[in-house]
Amino acid sequence: MTNSRPRSGGLRERKKAETRSRIQEHALRLFLRQGYDATTVQEIASAAGVSHMTFFRHFPTKEAVVESDDYDPLIAELIRRRPRDEEPLIAIHRALSQGLAAIYDTDQDVLLTRTKLVFSTPALRARMADNQYATERLFAESLAARGHAAGDHPEITLELRVQAAAALAAVTVALSAWVQSDGADQLPTLVDRAFHALRRPPSGP
Amino acid sequence: MTNSRPRSGGLRERKKAETRSRIQEHALRLFLRQGYDATTVQEIASAAGVSHMTFFRHFPTKEAVVESDDYDPLIAELIRRRPRDEEPLIAIHRALSQGLAAIYDTDQDVLLTRTKLVFSTPALRARMADNQYATERLFAESLAARGHAAGDHPEITLELRVQAAAALAAVTVALSAWVQSDGADQLPTLVDRAFHALRRPPSGP
DNA sequence: TAACAAAAGTTAGTCGCTAACATATGGGGT
């Protein structure tokens, strides 16, 4: 039995990837034009020139076509690179700002559009919120792994999980405020304010 | 046209409430016995002796039969009663502990069972996570309203929202750890630990 | 070019959920 693994540059793989992104593009276009709920999977499939089954072979659910967890592993890696003695919330804040800066300047408009769609669609919002549980664990892991050998897996404490979850909550509120201002406020600034609020609760007037 | 509002003690209202809770009881029983996804609405309705339409007249979705936002308004009220100069995270922590104590001793088993179900069912988890956005706003409002007249609505700042969101994240992690320990750990203790982690990030060894 | 395997299509079905319309029943006014 010879190696039957598909070549990375093969026609087959390329076509598959093209189909996938064609579906995704048409889906987003239709969602923005006529709303998420008002767009059927059949409609997206037809627009992309495929059957509805092909849609589900590429995306497990209708919601999945909007989700993009490309960022999570990137941020996780940046957290892992922070010094071990840095306070968890500071570490996440810096890693996040760093990662955000990398994409904010180039993809700002796309990010805003997509985030608006997610926040205004209950089904997508719920998905995003649930995905944060997985992200929380990933970030907590990354916090624990700072300054350890690659194979080493230090304990993930409740404290680390709380701090990862709080950081994610802060980012989410910042995103929400960003969307509410329709992109007028600068997202990095809002993120900074959110993390600041996490560390130093303001007292009354 | 005279007052046609139904009396609170009427037979009609009582029957309706009975039907509602009968549906809910059978639903939970079936979910626990055979799993959430493996239980159809039709099945629940039949078990409760009603048609599937009656189910949806009492609960907007299948998930709603598990959700219980009875606690949120209670906690919100407790937050509102905290002194105005108390730091937001402290205020939420105390209000929450107070509210939790009221129900923990009596409903501990039910709470654990239900929470286990929610955390182990993606659809329910996603719903719960999304509901937290509404709860976050409610708590932020309550924080802002402390020591103000009833009709007065002070501004809800980004900072307050972040703190409310962080507090909810802390509680959620505590609940998750509680479920993971199968109720062996004390929930109030876990909540205290979670809030503590929020305020004083531990440094490395 | 023959043969294999991955990708896409076809079809039929389940389940959550809604709309429209029909029926039953409790509660108030007379």
Added chain:
DNA sequence: ACCCCATATGTTAGCGACTAACTTTTGTTA
């Protein structure tokens, strides 16, 4: 007591997300 109406429930038909089973098409590889 009776009638009338509002409200709770039932029936039926249908849409849309998603799955399973099977067939057809199409790169790839020997």
